[in-house]
Each structure stands twice: as C-alpha cells, then as structure tokens.
Amino acid sequence: MRPKRALLLVAVLAVHGCADDSTGEDGVRSVPLAPPDSLERVALDPEPERAFVRVPPRVLYPSPEIAPWTVAAERSFVQPYQAEAADEGIPGYRLVDGAASVPALIVVDQGDAPNRVVVPGPFDPATFNRISLRVACPERETVRVAFRRQAGRVFASDARAVAGAQGLRTLVFDLPEMRRQRAPFDELAIETGGASQGIVIVAIELSLEPLESFVFADGEVPALAQGANGETRRGYPLATGAPLVGELSAGADVELAFAYGVPRAFRSDSGSPTLRVTAATASGGRVEVSLPIGAAEWEEATVELAALGGERATVRFELEGDPAGFCVIAEPRLRRRVERPATVLVITSDTHRGDHVGALGNGLVATPALDALAARGVLFENACSVSNTTNPSHVALFTGLHVRDTRIVDNHSPLVADVATLAEAFRDAGYRTFAVVSIPHLGPEASGLGQGFDRVSAPTEGERDAAESVSRALAFLADAHSEPVFLWLHVFDAHSPYEPHADFDRRYYPGDPFDPSQSFDFKGKFLPKYLAGLRDVTFPHAQYRAEIDYVDSQLARLLGTERVRAGVTLFTADHGESFGAHGVYWDHAELYPDSLHVPLVLAWPGAPRGVRSRVPVTHMDVGRTLLDLAGLDAVPFGGRDLRWALAAGAAPAPRFAIAGYGFSASMEAGGWHLVLHLADHQPVSVLEPRTRHRIELYDRTTDPDCLEDVAGREPARAQSMRAALVRWLGEARAGSLGTEGELTPERRAHLRALGYLGDSGTTVGDEWIDPECACAECRAFQ
Structure with a gap:
C-alpha cells in the first residue's frame, strides 16, 4: 500500500508569460494563478474507532452424498480435487506425495443451459454481507449467487466472469445490500451461465464485513467512493457512533467546504440520519450546523468559520437519528475565495485522427472550437501516440511511462496503485482534481487512473455522449468556482459505429450508401453489423468526419468559458483510426500513421499565438509540459516539456510505440518508420495476417502514409533500425504495472463490441522479444 502523501498548500505558480495582469488580443486576460493559500485539504480520522463486532464466518462444504444440497445439471458428484497449501483448513484435505487435494462438488453439463447448486437455509x-466461493472453472464461465424465500427470488448478485483455469480460486461477492433485508432466506443458490461444461465447488463462506470495506479499497482513506450514477468522490467513511475529527486553521475569510452522501447500496430503511458538523476552538469559539441527508447521492455544503476568530479549531462530523447510519464525507477542505483561480484542462478525444482538425486546412472537418484553441496557442502537426489502444495510451499519458515499461497492453488491466500519476502531482500541489470519462473501461476500477482524482465521473455501462460529458465537466468547474482545478475530460463519440447526432448525420454524405445498385469495392473480411447492407466504403469515413464536427460543437461550450480560456488547455487523442489503408477497416489496429498520428493543441497564458510546429513529438510529454507550465517543474515526472519543439533547430528523439495486446512494436527516426511484429496476429478488422518477427520499413519523406514497404530495398537501414528497436525493448523495466482486471459479462460484451477484446492475445512476459531469436524472420535482418 502506498504511504499517504503529505497534504500541501497550493504552490506559487510561475506560469510562463503570465507575470502581469495583461489582456491578450482575444480579450483573455493573462493573469497570475491562485495565491498559495487558496486551498488546504482537511484530513479526518475516526474518534473513537468504530466498534465493529465481527461475527465468525459461516463456512459450508459439500457432503459426500451431496444432499441436502441439490444440483440442477446433467451430472454431479463429490470427489477429491487438486488443492493448494492455503486449503489445508478445509475438512478432508489430504497431502499425498506432495500433491494436495480436498473434497469437491463436481458439476458437469455438456449442454448450454445454466446450472444451479441450491443450499438450504436458513x-x-x-x-x-459477503459470499466467498472457493471454486474452479476449467472453462470461461459466469457465476452469480442468489437468495430466495418461499415466495420466490428476492435477491441476486451481479454475474461475475471467471477466466477458465484448472486451479482453485476464491470468487468474492460483496453484498452491502443485505442491510436492507430483514427476514431470513430459505435457500442460497450458485448459478452459472451455461457457457462451460461445469464448475467445481469446494466451499461457500458467508461473512460479515464493515460497510466501509466495500466503499474504500484496501481500507486506505481518503479513497474514492462510488455512487450509483457512476460518479466517485474521494472521502472518508462516517458511521453512527464513530465521529470523524480533524484539525483546521480558521482564518477570517476561510470557509469549510465538503460533500456528503450515502451510496445507494448503503441506504438504510431504519431511519433518516442527520449530519452534524461542529467546529470548536480551545477558547470556546463554536460553529455548528445540522444537515439532513436526503435522496440526492451527493450534497455540497459549506460552513462559514468567521465566528472562530482565526483560531485553530477541531472539526467534528457525526451522524444522528439512525442507529445504522452510514455516509461518506467527501473532499473536506478549507478554501479562501479567489477571483481567478488556476485551471489546467486536458481533453482526450478517443479515436481522433491527427489530420482531422479544421485548422490544418485540408477541408476534412469543421472544428471552429479547436481552431480557436490553436489560434491562441500551438498546434503540433506531427504528434503521435505511444499505443493504438485506449487504456495503454492514457496510462502512458498520465504516468509519463511508456507502454514498454507499464506492460499494460489492453483495456482491462488496471494500473497498480503505487505509480505516481499526473493527477496526484496536481492534487499534492493543492489543486482540486476532476475527471470525466465517457466509457466504462476508463473508469477508476477498470483503468486504475482514478488515483489522484478527487472526483471521477464514468458511465457504468455503455458509452456517454459528449454533450453529457461536457455538461458534467462544466458542473464540476462550477462547484470549484473559486478553487484551482486540474480537469481531465475524455470524449468517445468519434469511435465506431460512427452514428452522429441528427443535426450532423450525413453532413458529408448526402446520398444513399446502402443503394443496392452501387458496385461494392470492399476488400475486408467482413462488414460489422452496424454497416450491414453497405454499398459504399467511403460512407463510414464521412460519418466519422461528422462525429468530429459534433465533438467540436460540444467542446465549444467548455473551451469558450472565460475560466478555461484564461488557463492552460491541452487537447489530444489516445489514437487515430484507419479506413482501409493497410487492409485495416474502421478500426485502429496496427502501428501505422492512421492509428498513431493524433492531434495535439496546447494553449496557455502568454503562449505564442497561432504557431504550427511540424517537429515530431509524442503525447508522452503531456504530463511534464503541464507541470512545467504550472510552475511545478520540481515535481519528478517522465517526458520533456513540449516547448522544446518550438526552439530553432529542435532535434527530435526517436518515437516508439507498442500495439494493443503487445502484437507489434514500432520505431520512427530520421523520417523512417519501422514496424516489428512481436506475435502472429490477425484482428478481425485486418485483411491480412501479420507474421511473428516480420518487419516493415517505410520512408515517410516520400511515403508519409506508409503505403510501400521498402525493407527489402533498404536492408542495411532495416537492420540498424530493427537492432535499435530490439535494444530499446530490452531496456524495459521488469514486471508489469498492471493488475488482473475483473470483467463482468456486461463489460466483456461491451469491450468485444468495440473491437477491444479478441478471442486470443499474447502474453507479455519479461522479454518483449528474444534478442537472440534465430527464426527465419529475425535471421534475415540480424
């Protein structure tokens, strides 16, 4: 567990070109940022520790006769099953010749019908409020637990997806909703989805855990507590009988601000609690407020502290009126209102090609909001991502660590908690930190990128429209109207299936793309369902362009606010999109410019206006740049300040990328682009298979789109660049910075529909490639 970071006051910010209160040509004032004492977080601790009485867990094991359990399946029987040393406490555990086994219920079914194992109660x-199953699923399966009374099913957990493996594993179902139930259940059922040929059950444990353990991971606070609407906030658990206390300095112009609420799963029907907040000084000064806890998931509150006369005070939060009361106190802080607080905004537009910005003048899209941003700052025309996959790309951006070193190559392996992130750097510097993302797999649990953010808004299922995401971002800014803010906004609309809003639909395609009389020139393997009946392969790109226009129309609402225009703003993308080049249709597979070239626009107070740089850069440098612009150049973080590219004679470094699932790696240097395939692969969107360790070489000076492989004509260059890429891959840090993510069936289906979850992938080991490999592909260029 990472040590808790010290709470800091906001630092004095030395923004380049922002030393006075001048006004730019567009009327935006170039102003000093927030004073150093504008915000201070308040740390809270329980007093006393909540008296939680732990009930010994109840553990159930199958009997040799199975009864009184019942099984709805083709066959079921009890026999010894391979176990681990940790299973020694299970009755019937045996160790013979070093091989451990335990009695297990084996459920076998060759069909595809769901299976049920019923255990009688009460x-x-x-x-x-927690069920732990010791099970094995030799094949991929979904599992849920359900409880019934004689009147029928009254409660069922969410289904959990279990990866196929022969070994035993513990599958945990957290059930805080049990606090709503009163009468005993008559039976417990373990249900499978029927996708596999069976399941192995060794033990069922029922345990009672403190409620806060379901809200805060690893018991570490303050941590993110999730509400039912997908909005999480960083806070502390508060229960009846266990007040929270903290210390604060109550200046005359300072107020205590916080949010409070009860996540829906924790609401109790035993009463309506009241939150009492008291701040008292040693000399007898006192401020007290009572706040009803209503139906809203989060309520904002402020407490004026002027009556305390500037003395140091103890603040106390406690619940009254409900013996089982529980809530979360989120984002407690002292703030001094300032007129023009600092704002640092990062926008990532998913699947946004680098050549789809109106300011480039190619006529592909109309993006007046982004063009205006470029007009008051710098447009980097030659920016590339370090991956063609969403989560790996974002993790690199927010950690300053390349995919090579994180080894996060998919959209379901969360970043480990002990890696410093950009959000943490700004939070430690005194900023409020907010994130609004538009897809579930960028949410805190799936990506691990919630660390450092005070708030994260992410959909729990499906994608969120840019209009809603921008509205949430504006609401977050309004809540922090007088406080420094670091805000990340992610929009997803440009991603397939390219279905723009009605006002933008067919903007670039007035005809009928499904007219059966048209000839159909399509070389791909298959048409996605959303393009069934298509007769013109140019239609998806036309709709994609309209999606970009729509995104811009929504971003205009945020980019046009005075607060944002007076702050630091960076716009980029996680990757691009391909529309047939290299046999890649309507996807971002492979490591060609279509998938790697991304827009990058940066504006800040005092920035050179309307500059367009063609120097090759990478969005790996985003974090370092934003920290330097905020005067936080002493904060350790990877990358280099992008402003290096504005200097005369700037010499770019080689650019490296790694594809999703570790399929390929690439290097670009000196106008040449080399791709090295690390595994045999052929995603469904790709026309031709790629062969393990084959290389491709392109001269981007004469072939900017990388359409002609010249590796055979340039063997010496191919050999030297391949050697450099293999050497770079060999310098990777050991081990992965990702953890094994848990995929619900719904999340798995969603990722598969987006093209992010194939039927097979590659396992990233300690080596990306064996430098001594002697296969035919490697020998040709060694």
Whole structure:
C-alpha cells in the first residue's frame, strides 16, 4: 500500500508569460494563478474507532452424498480435487506425495443451459454481507449467487466472469445490500451461465464485513467512493457512533467546504440520519450546523468559520437519528475565495485522427472550437501516440511511462496503485482534481487512473455522449468556482459505429450508401453489423468526419468559458483510426500513421499565438509540459516539456510505440518508420495476417502514409533500425504495472463490441522479444 502523501498548500505558480495582469488580443486576460493559500485539504480520522463486532464466518462444504444440497445439471458428484497449501483448513484435505487435494462438488453439463447448486437455509441477512466461493472453472464461465424465500427470488448478485483455469480460486461477492433485508432466506443458490461444461465447488463462506470495506479499497482513506450514477468522490467513511475529527486553521475569510452522501447500496430503511458538523476552538469559539441527508447521492455544503476568530479549531462530523447510519464525507477542505483561480484542462478525444482538425486546412472537418484553441496557442502537426489502444495510451499519458515499461497492453488491466500519476502531482500541489470519462473501461476500477482524482465521473455501462460529458465537466468547474482545478475530460463519440447526432448525420454524405445498385469495392473480411447492407466504403469515413464536427460543437461550450480560456488547455487523442489503408477497416489496429498520428493543441497564458510546429513529438510529454507550465517543474515526472519543439533547430528523439495486446512494436527516426511484429496476429478488422518477427520499413519523406514497404530495398537501414528497436525493448523495466482486471459479462460484451477484446492475445512476459531469436524472420535482418 502506498504511504499517504503529505497534504500541501497550493504552490506559487510561475506560469510562463503570465507575470502581469495583461489582456491578450482575444480579450483573455493573462493573469497570475491562485495565491498559495487558496486551498488546504482537511484530513479526518475516526474518534473513537468504530466498534465493529465481527461475527465468525459461516463456512459450508459439500457432503459426500451431496444432499441436502441439490444440483440442477446433467451430472454431479463429490470427489477429491487438486488443492493448494492455503486449503489445508478445509475438512478432508489430504497431502499425498506432495500433491494436495480436498473434497469437491463436481458439476458437469455438456449442454448450454445454466446450472444451479441450491443450499438450504436458513440464512440470516444480519449475519453476512459477503459470499466467498472457493471454486474452479476449467472453462470461461459466469457465476452469480442468489437468495430466495418461499415466495420466490428476492435477491441476486451481479454475474461475475471467471477466466477458465484448472486451479482453485476464491470468487468474492460483496453484498452491502443485505442491510436492507430483514427476514431470513430459505435457500442460497450458485448459478452459472451455461457457457462451460461445469464448475467445481469446494466451499461457500458467508461473512460479515464493515460497510466501509466495500466503499474504500484496501481500507486506505481518503479513497474514492462510488455512487450509483457512476460518479466517485474521494472521502472518508462516517458511521453512527464513530465521529470523524480533524484539525483546521480558521482564518477570517476561510470557509469549510465538503460533500456528503450515502451510496445507494448503503441506504438504510431504519431511519433518516442527520449530519452534524461542529467546529470548536480551545477558547470556546463554536460553529455548528445540522444537515439532513436526503435522496440526492451527493450534497455540497459549506460552513462559514468567521465566528472562530482565526483560531485553530477541531472539526467534528457525526451522524444522528439512525442507529445504522452510514455516509461518506467527501473532499473536506478549507478554501479562501479567489477571483481567478488556476485551471489546467486536458481533453482526450478517443479515436481522433491527427489530420482531422479544421485548422490544418485540408477541408476534412469543421472544428471552429479547436481552431480557436490553436489560434491562441500551438498546434503540433506531427504528434503521435505511444499505443493504438485506449487504456495503454492514457496510462502512458498520465504516468509519463511508456507502454514498454507499464506492460499494460489492453483495456482491462488496471494500473497498480503505487505509480505516481499526473493527477496526484496536481492534487499534492493543492489543486482540486476532476475527471470525466465517457466509457466504462476508463473508469477508476477498470483503468486504475482514478488515483489522484478527487472526483471521477464514468458511465457504468455503455458509452456517454459528449454533450453529457461536457455538461458534467462544466458542473464540476462550477462547484470549484473559486478553487484551482486540474480537469481531465475524455470524449468517445468519434469511435465506431460512427452514428452522429441528427443535426450532423450525413453532413458529408448526402446520398444513399446502402443503394443496392452501387458496385461494392470492399476488400475486408467482413462488414460489422452496424454497416450491414453497405454499398459504399467511403460512407463510414464521412460519418466519422461528422462525429468530429459534433465533438467540436460540444467542446465549444467548455473551451469558450472565460475560466478555461484564461488557463492552460491541452487537447489530444489516445489514437487515430484507419479506413482501409493497410487492409485495416474502421478500426485502429496496427502501428501505422492512421492509428498513431493524433492531434495535439496546447494553449496557455502568454503562449505564442497561432504557431504550427511540424517537429515530431509524442503525447508522452503531456504530463511534464503541464507541470512545467504550472510552475511545478520540481515535481519528478517522465517526458520533456513540449516547448522544446518550438526552439530553432529542435532535434527530435526517436518515437516508439507498442500495439494493443503487445502484437507489434514500432520505431520512427530520421523520417523512417519501422514496424516489428512481436506475435502472429490477425484482428478481425485486418485483411491480412501479420507474421511473428516480420518487419516493415517505410520512408515517410516520400511515403508519409506508409503505403510501400521498402525493407527489402533498404536492408542495411532495416537492420540498424530493427537492432535499435530490439535494444530499446530490452531496456524495459521488469514486471508489469498492471493488475488482473475483473470483467463482468456486461463489460466483456461491451469491450468485444468495440473491437477491444479478441478471442486470443499474447502474453507479455519479461522479454518483449528474444534478442537472440534465430527464426527465419529475425535471421534475415540480424
């Protein structure tokens, strides 16, 4: 567990070109940022520790006769099953010649119907809120637990996806909703989805855990507590009988601000609690407020502290009126209102090609909001991502670590908690930190990028429209109207299936792309369902262009605010999109310019206006740049300040990228682009298979789109660049910075629909490639 970081006051910010209160040509004032004492976080601790009485867990094991359990499946029987040393406490555990085994219920079914194992009760909901199953699923399966009374099913957990493996594993179902139940259940059922040929069950444990353990990971606070609407906030658990206390300095112009709420799963029907907040000084000064806890998931509150006369005070939060009361106190802080607080904004537009910005003048799209941003700052025309996949790309951007070193190559392996992130750097410097993302797999649990953010808004299922995401970002800024803010906004609309809003639909395609009389020149393997009946392969790109226009129309609402225009703003993308080049249709597979070239626009107070740089850069440098612009150049972080590219004679470094699932790696240097395939692969969107360790070489000076492979004509250059790329891959840090993500069936289906979850992938080991490999492909260029 990472040590808690010290709470800091906001630093004095030395923004380049922002030393006075001048006004630019567009009327935006170039102003000093927030004073150093504008915000201070308040740390809270329980007093006393909540008296939680732990009930011994109840553990159930299958009997040799199975009864009284019942099984709805083709066959079921009990026999010894391979176990681990950790299973020694299970009755019937045996160790023979070094091989451990335990009695297990084996459920076998060759069909595709769901299976059920029913265990008779009674089960008192007051005695448990977590079910732990010791099971094995030799094939991929979904599992859920359900409880019934004689009247029928009354409660079922969400289904959990279990990866196929022979070994035993513990599958945990957290059930805080049990606090709503009163009467005992008559039976417990373990249900599978029927995708596999069976399941192995060794033990069922019912345990009672403190409620806060379901809200805060690893017991570390303050941490993110998730509400039902997908908005998480960083806070502290507060229970009846266990007040929270903290210390604060109450200046005359300072107020205490915080949010409070009860996540829906934790609401109790035993009463309506009241939140009492008291701040008292040693000399007898006192401020007290009572706040009802209503139906809203989060309520904002402020407490004026002027009556305390500037003395140091103890603040106390406590719940009253409900013996089982529980809530979260989020983002407690002292703030001094300032007129023009600092604002640092990062926007990532998913699947946004680098050549689709109106300011480039190629006529592909109309993006007046982005053009205006470029007009008051710098447009980097030759920026590339370090991956063609969403989460790996974003993790690199927010950590300053390349995919080579994080080894996060998919959209379901969260970043480990002990890696410093850009959000943490700004939070430690006294900024409020907000994130609004538009897809579930960038949410805190799936990506690990919630660390450092005070708030994260992410959809729990499906994608969120840019209009809603921008509205949430504006609401977050309004909540922090007088406080420094670091805000990340992610929009997803440009991603397939390219279905623009009605006002933008067919903007670039007035005809009928499904007219059966048209000839159909399509060389791909298949048409996606959303393009069934298509007769013109140019139609998806036309709709994609309209999506870009729509995104811009929504971003205009945010980019046009005075606060944002007076701050630091960076716009980029995680990757691009391909529309047939290299046999890649309507996807961002492979490491060609279509998938790697991304827009990058940067504006800040005092920036050179309307500059267009063609120097090759990478968005790996985003974090370092924003920290330097905020005067936080002493904060350790990877990358280099992008402003290096504005200097005369700037010499770019080689650019490296790694594809999703570790399929390929690439290097660009001196106007040449080399691709090295690390595994045999052929994603469904790709026409031709790629062969393990084959290389491709392109001269981007004469072939900017990388359409002609010249590796055979340039063997010496191909050999030297391949050697450099293999050497770079060999310098990777050991081990992965990603963890094994848990995919629900719904999340798995969503990722598969977006093209992010194939039927097979590659396992990233300690080596990306064996430098001594002697296969035919490697020998040709060694």
